[in-house]
Amino acid sequence: MKESVIYKDIFQTGFERGLKQGIAKIIILFLTHCLGNIPEEIEAKIRSLSISKLDELADAQLDFTSLDDVMNWLSEY
Template structure:
């Protein structure tokens, strides 16, 4: 049974689910931290890979404005 659970974690659907969950959480945190995001910035966050979302989750702790988010996104290509 353990082998099956491990193989499920490597499926595309599972990975996409993790990515979506991460994006949802980061978007909520960003909205709380810097206010409602413009659609363009929200789209850029949604385009990030799981690794990018994880990096953003850590970086957003230092954000105080939407400009901070914009600057961060300019330096991080989607799908990294």
């Protein structure tokens, strides 16, 4: 059976949304583990990032030593 263009678009959109949510959740878990509780406004900013920015944040977070580092990174992007 041939899939419709609409079905493919819905599937792709859902997949990307799920991927984005998963990446954001892992980043927030990692930051919480390393830095302690993360304020809701920072979590919201992280969740609003695109997949490519979340990938960049995943790399950058390895060098973070404080919440200030997170907030500075987010303010640049």
